[in-house]
Amino acid sequence: MKTNGYQSMQATPLESPRRPRILFIDAYDSFANNIVALVQESLNADVEIIRIDDPRYSNTGDLGLSHLAFLNFLSNFDAIIAGPGPGTVNNDKDVGLIKKLWQLDDADVLPILGICLGFQSLAANFGSKIERLRVPRHGIVSNILHSNRSIFAGLGEVHATQYHSLQVNIYHPIQTSLEAVWNLWKSTDECPQLEPLAWDFDDESNGAVLMATKHTMKPFWGVQYHPESICTSDEGKKIIQNWWKEAKSWSSSHPRTRTTTTSHSYLQHITNNPGQPKEKLFKAAKHLSAACSPEDFAQIIAYGHSPNHPRLRKLSRLPPECLNVNTTRVGRLCVTDLCELLKIQTNEAIVLQSGLINGLPVANGTGRYSIIGLFVPGETLRIHYYAPQRKLQLRNDPNEILIEIMVQDVWAYLKDIMQHLKLPDGPLRDCFTPFWGGLMGYVTYEAGLQTINVAPSPPACGVVAQPDICFAYITRSIVIDHQLGDVYVQSIRGHDMEWVSHTISGIQEARDLKNPPSALGGVDFASPQHSLPHKASYVEKIRRCKESIGAGDSYELCLTDQTKITVPKIPSTTPFAWHLYKTLIEKNPAPFTAYIRMGQVGQGVNILSSSPERFMSWNRYACCECRPIKGTVKKAPGVTLADAEAILSSSKEQAENLMIVDLTRHQLHGVYGAGNVEVTKLMQVEEFETVYQLVSVVEGRPTDAEGCAAPEEDRSNGNADYVPVEYRPQPTGIEALAASLPPGSMTGAPKKRSCELLKDIENNEPRGIYAGIIGYLDVGGGGDFSVVIRTAVKWDGVADDPDEEWRIGAGGAITAQSTEDGEYEEMIAKLDSIRQIFVAPPASGRTIL
Known part of the structure; x- marks a missing residue:
C-alpha cells in the first residue's frame, strides 16, 4: 500500500x-x-x-x-x-x-x-x-x-x-x-x-x-x-x-x-514539495562535535565507545558476543523471593511479573514469563526522550548526559538502534525466553500523542520535566517460565558466565532452603491524605464527552482523572515502595504487574502496576499480538462465568470492545498490510483471579513470516528462537508499536480527534506514565508491553520535603450509552483497586503492610 x-x-x-x-x-x-x-x-x-x-x-x-x-x-x-x-x-x-x-x-x-x-x-x-x-x-x-x-x-x-x-x-x-x-x-x-x-x-x-x-x-x-x-x-x-x-x-x-x-x-x-518539511532524522549533538547516528548510538550502548566519537571515555563494558545463560528449577521460590535474593528492594530494578498464582495453569494472554531486569552499579545506561523538545539523551549511572541529540522520529531512531544491538550469535545453550537483554522501561501517554501529531500537554508551571520515554539498557536479567517451572539467569555482557554461575548457585541454595510463604513484613506509616476527583467535576466531564459524541466528533472517549495520595515520607533506608508492591500483588493480582525503580534516591521514579491488559507483544520474527480489553465484571460470591457473560453481552459492553478491535485492526493493517491481520478471538469472556473480562485478540504477521511461532508459543527445537542478525523483518514489531500509540483503550476513536478533545476536557493536564505502556525491546528482536492502568506512580521530590506524593489514574470509556452515575462508579472502583494499598485498617492510625 x-x-x-x-x-x-x-x-x-x-x-x-x-x-x-x-x-x-x-x-x-x-x-x-x-x-x-x-x-x-x-x-x-x-x-x-x-x-x-x-x-x-x-x-x-x-x-x-x-x-x-x-x-x-x-x-x-x-x-x-x-x-x-x-x-x-x-x-x-x-x-x-x-x-x-x-x-x-x-x-x-x-x-x-x-x-x-x-x-x-x-x-x-x-x-x-x-x-x-x-x-x-x-x-x-x-x-x-x-x-x-x-x-x-x-x-x-x-x-x-x-x-x-x-x-x-x-x-x-x-x-x-x-x-x-x-x-x-x-x-x-x-x-x-x-x-x-x-x-x-x-x-x-x-x-x-x-x-x-x-x-x-x-x-x-x-x-x-x-x-x-x-x-x-x-x-x-x-x-x-x-x-x-x-x-x-x-x-x-x-x-x-x-x-x-x-x-x-x-x-x-x-x-x-508534498507539504511536509523534509527534516533530518537527527540533528547535531549538543555534547558531541557531530551528529550521532543510530549505529553510533548503539555502538556506545553495547561496547562503551564508538570509533566515530573517541572523546567519549570508554565505559566499563566488555563487547557482547552471545547470550551467556544457565537454567535451573525454580522450585517453591516465587518472583518476589528471587527479587529479594537479588536485593531488588534497595536498588534500581525493573520487574515485569506475571500475576499468576503459583500452581495454576498458564492461560493464553495471562503472561507466561516474569522478567527481572538488573541494574549493574556504575554501568547501566539509560535512554531518555523528552517529547515537547524531541530531545533524546543517553545517560550513565551517575546520571550524566553522555549524548544529547534532537530526533525527528524517535521510533525510527530506536528501531535502527535495536537492529544494531542484535546479538551476532545465539545463546550458548538452549534458551527459549522471550527476553535476553535490551531496553526495559516505560513510554508515557504524551509520547504516544506525538506519534499522531497531537501536541503533548506541557508539565505544570514549576514542575520539573520528566522523560516521556525512559529505557534502561539491561545486560543482566532473570526470567522465570511459569509454565515449565524453569528460571533462566542471563547476561549479554561479554564473558560474564562467572556471574551467571554464581547467581545460579545462589538461587539453588535459596530454593533448597525455601520455607512456606510467610506473611508480609511490616512497615508503619501514618494515614495518608487522599485527594479524590470531585463527582460533580467528573460528571461534567462525562457530559462534555457525550456532547462531543452526539455532535459526531468521536465514537468513544476514554475519560480519565487522577488521584493524589500524600504519605508522610518514610526513611530512605526503608524499602517502602517494595512493600507497597508486595501488598498490591497480594490484594490485586493481575496478568501484567510491574515494579520499576529507576534513578538515584531523590531524583528517580517508582512505578507499581497491576495491569490486566497486554498492549502488544511480538516475537523475534515480528509476529504481533494485541489483546484489547473492554468490559469488566468483578468477581463476587454468587457471580458465575455465565453471569459475567450475560452482563458483558450488553450492547454497551460489546460496542466498546468492538470499537477498540476495529481500531486495532486499522493500526496493524497500516503496518502489516492487507491479508496479514487476523482477529483470532472476538469479544470472549475470560476469567482472571479477581475479575471476568471481555477480551479480543488481533494478530499481525509479516508476509515472509509463514509458520513462525506466536509470541508465547513453546519452542523445543534447539536454538530455533535465535533469529540471525541478518534477518530484517518487514515490518518490524517496533513499527507496529509506534503505529498503535497511544493505546486505543485509553483514547477512543477516531483516535486523533478524540485525543484532542480529551486534552481539553481533562484541562490539558498531562497523564504521564498512566495510560502509557511498560515493557521491553529485546536484543533478539522481540518485544512485549502492557497498558499502564491500575498503577501508582511516584516521582522523588525535594530531599527535605516532609511528604511523598503518589498518583493513581483511573477512568472509563464514555459512549452514547454511558450513564453519569455508572461511569463515576466505574472510575472509583478501578481507583480503589490500587488505592486500597494505602488505606489504613479500621481503628488504626497507620497502615501495616
Missing part, C-alpha cells in the same frame, strides 16, 4: 490497467486502513491514500493552481473512495477535499463511493439535511433493509456495523411523518437525484435511518455503515465488489479525455 505517493502528474488517456487504481481520501478516521485492506483484498486493487487536507491540493491562495493539480492527480485513478471521519459535513475543514469531488465537471467525473462521512457529504451536496440522531449509533450492529438493486444486487441479509451520531434526511415520508406507505426506494422531491438503497429500522427512537444511496445521473454511491468492520457480515466485501462492477460499467460508457492545463513548473514544484 502506498501512502501519500505521487505518480506522474502529466495527464494521459485513461487506460485499463491490469489492476484497478483506487484513490482513498482519508478524513483522519481510525478505521481507514481496514477499508483500504478490504478494497485491496476484494478487488486485487492498488490503493493510494491521501488526507482531506493534503497541502498539494488544498491551497486556496494560489489562483486555483492547486485545484488544477488535484484534477490532474485524479486522472491517474479509476475510482475514488471518500472515507469516514469525525465531525460534520457542515464544517469544510472536516471534509476538505471530499467536498470537491461532488463538484467535478463532467470531463473530470469518475466513480466515487462515500462511506459514513463521505456518504453524508455526498447527500448534503445534493439537497439532503444532516441532523443529529436521537440515539447515536457507535459500535452497533443491525440488520438493514436493502433494495436488492445497484450495489446491493444479489445480496442476502446485511448485518451492518454503524459508527455515526448524525444522519442523512432526504425528507422521505418515512422520515418526516413516519408513514411507510410510500415507496421506500423512490427519490424525493427535495432530493430528486438521490435514490435510496437501504434503510435501518432497528432503533425506535431514531426511526428510519437512511443507510445507502446512489446518484441518479452521476457515478456516485454512498453507505452510512462501515462495510470493513469485523462485525459487518461477508456482504461488506460483496458491496465493494458490486460497486466496482457498477463503476466499471459506467466508466466504459463514459471515457475520460481531459487534458492538463497546469504549468509543468508548478506540477514539478508540488511533486517535490
Whole structure:
C-alpha cells in the first residue's frame, strides 16, 4: 500500500490497467486502513491514500493552481473512495477535499463511493439535511433493509456495523411523518437525484435511518455503515465488489479525455514539495562535535565507545558476543523471593511479573514469563526522550548526559538502534525466553500523542520535566517460565558466565532452603491524605464527552482523572515502595504487574502496576499480538462465568470492545498490510483471579513470516528462537508499536480527534506514565508491553520535603450509552483497586503492610 505517493502528474488517456487504481481520501478516521485492506483484498486493487487536507491540493491562495493539480492527480485513478471521519459535513475543514469531488465537471467525473462521512457529504451536496440522531449509533450492529438493486444486487441479509451520531434526511415520508406507505426506494422531491438503497429500522427512537444511496445521473454511491468492520457480515466485501462492477460499467460508457492545463513548473514544484518539511532524522549533538547516528548510538550502548566519537571515555563494558545463560528449577521460590535474593528492594530494578498464582495453569494472554531486569552499579545506561523538545539523551549511572541529540522520529531512531544491538550469535545453550537483554522501561501517554501529531500537554508551571520515554539498557536479567517451572539467569555482557554461575548457585541454595510463604513484613506509616476527583467535576466531564459524541466528533472517549495520595515520607533506608508492591500483588493480582525503580534516591521514579491488559507483544520474527480489553465484571460470591457473560453481552459492553478491535485492526493493517491481520478471538469472556473480562485478540504477521511461532508459543527445537542478525523483518514489531500509540483503550476513536478533545476536557493536564505502556525491546528482536492502568506512580521530590506524593489514574470509556452515575462508579472502583494499598485498617492510625 502506498501512502501519500505521487505518480506522474502529466495527464494521459485513461487506460485499463491490469489492476484497478483506487484513490482513498482519508478524513483522519481510525478505521481507514481496514477499508483500504478490504478494497485491496476484494478487488486485487492498488490503493493510494491521501488526507482531506493534503497541502498539494488544498491551497486556496494560489489562483486555483492547486485545484488544477488535484484534477490532474485524479486522472491517474479509476475510482475514488471518500472515507469516514469525525465531525460534520457542515464544517469544510472536516471534509476538505471530499467536498470537491461532488463538484467535478463532467470531463473530470469518475466513480466515487462515500462511506459514513463521505456518504453524508455526498447527500448534503445534493439537497439532503444532516441532523443529529436521537440515539447515536457507535459500535452497533443491525440488520438493514436493502433494495436488492445497484450495489446491493444479489445480496442476502446485511448485518451492518454503524459508527455515526448524525444522519442523512432526504425528507422521505418515512422520515418526516413516519408513514411507510410510500415507496421506500423512490427519490424525493427535495432530493430528486438521490435514490435510496437501504434503510435501518432497528432503533425506535431514531426511526428510519437512511443507510445507502446512489446518484441518479452521476457515478456516485454512498453507505452510512462501515462495510470493513469485523462485525459487518461477508456482504461488506460483496458491496465493494458490486460497486466496482457498477463503476466499471459506467466508466466504459463514459471515457475520460481531459487534458492538463497546469504549468509543468508548478506540477514539478508540488511533486517535490508534498507539504511536509523534509527534516533530518537527527540533528547535531549538543555534547558531541557531530551528529550521532543510530549505529553510533548503539555502538556506545553495547561496547562503551564508538570509533566515530573517541572523546567519549570508554565505559566499563566488555563487547557482547552471545547470550551467556544457565537454567535451573525454580522450585517453591516465587518472583518476589528471587527479587529479594537479588536485593531488588534497595536498588534500581525493573520487574515485569506475571500475576499468576503459583500452581495454576498458564492461560493464553495471562503472561507466561516474569522478567527481572538488573541494574549493574556504575554501568547501566539509560535512554531518555523528552517529547515537547524531541530531545533524546543517553545517560550513565551517575546520571550524566553522555549524548544529547534532537530526533525527528524517535521510533525510527530506536528501531535502527535495536537492529544494531542484535546479538551476532545465539545463546550458548538452549534458551527459549522471550527476553535476553535490551531496553526495559516505560513510554508515557504524551509520547504516544506525538506519534499522531497531537501536541503533548506541557508539565505544570514549576514542575520539573520528566522523560516521556525512559529505557534502561539491561545486560543482566532473570526470567522465570511459569509454565515449565524453569528460571533462566542471563547476561549479554561479554564473558560474564562467572556471574551467571554464581547467581545460579545462589538461587539453588535459596530454593533448597525455601520455607512456606510467610506473611508480609511490616512497615508503619501514618494515614495518608487522599485527594479524590470531585463527582460533580467528573460528571461534567462525562457530559462534555457525550456532547462531543452526539455532535459526531468521536465514537468513544476514554475519560480519565487522577488521584493524589500524600504519605508522610518514610526513611530512605526503608524499602517502602517494595512493600507497597508486595501488598498490591497480594490484594490485586493481575496478568501484567510491574515494579520499576529507576534513578538515584531523590531524583528517580517508582512505578507499581497491576495491569490486566497486554498492549502488544511480538516475537523475534515480528509476529504481533494485541489483546484489547473492554468490559469488566468483578468477581463476587454468587457471580458465575455465565453471569459475567450475560452482563458483558450488553450492547454497551460489546460496542466498546468492538470499537477498540476495529481500531486495532486499522493500526496493524497500516503496518502489516492487507491479508496479514487476523482477529483470532472476538469479544470472549475470560476469567482472571479477581475479575471476568471481555477480551479480543488481533494478530499481525509479516508476509515472509509463514509458520513462525506466536509470541508465547513453546519452542523445543534447539536454538530455533535465535533469529540471525541478518534477518530484517518487514515490518518490524517496533513499527507496529509506534503505529498503535497511544493505546486505543485509553483514547477512543477516531483516535486523533478524540485525543484532542480529551486534552481539553481533562484541562490539558498531562497523564504521564498512566495510560502509557511498560515493557521491553529485546536484543533478539522481540518485544512485549502492557497498558499502564491500575498503577501508582511516584516521582522523588525535594530531599527535605516532609511528604511523598503518589498518583493513581483511573477512568472509563464514555459512549452514547454511558450513564453519569455508572461511569463515576466505574472510575472509583478501578481507583480503589490500587488505592486500597494505602488505606489504613479500621481503628488504626497507620497502615501495616
